[in-house]
Amino acid sequence: MNLWILGFCRLPSIEGRHDKRRILVNIAVLGAENPADLSHVVGKALIDTGATSSGIGPSIVTRLGLQSYGKRPLGSATDERMMPYYVFRLGFLLREGQDLPVETPALPYIVGECDGFGWPMPRNFDVIVGMDILSRCRLVIDHERWSLDF
DSSP states (O other): OOOOOOOTTOHHHHHEOOOSSSSEEEEEESSOOOOOOOOOOEEEEEEEEESSSSOOHHHHHHHHTTOOOOOEEOOOSOOOEEEEEEEEEEEEOOTOOOOOOOOOOOOOEEEEEEEEEEEEOOOOEEEEEHHHHTTSSSSEEEEEEEEEEO
C-alpha cells in the first residue's frame, strides 16, 4: 500500500521478502555531526521488533570512525551488560521490491538521529533497527513479504 498526502505526494515505502525467521534489509548509516552531510556506508540491518533501541556493529563503527560517548546498561532476554553508545543516523534505501544485496546511488530516506548501542563481536548483520525507529513507520509482515511505509 502506498501512502499519499493530499493526493499529491507519495510517502516512501520499501518492501521485500523474508525467510520466515528474520527480516534483513540494506540500510544507510550516516554520522550525526552534520545533518547536511549525506555520505554514508551501507550495511545489512536486522528489523527487530523486540529491540527497544537500534544498534550498530563493529564494522559500521570502524567504517564511519564513530566514537562512543559512554557506556550504559543494555538488557536482553538473558542478561544485562554495559555497552558503548553512539549517535548516528539511519536511512532506508528506497529500492522497492529489491532483495539483498542492493546498493543504489539514490539518496536514502533518513529517518533521523539514533542514540544507539554498539556491540563488539561481528554478526550476520551490521545494524539492528529497533522500536525507536520502527515506531516512526508502519511495518507489515504478510506470509513471505514485508513492507515499511513512512
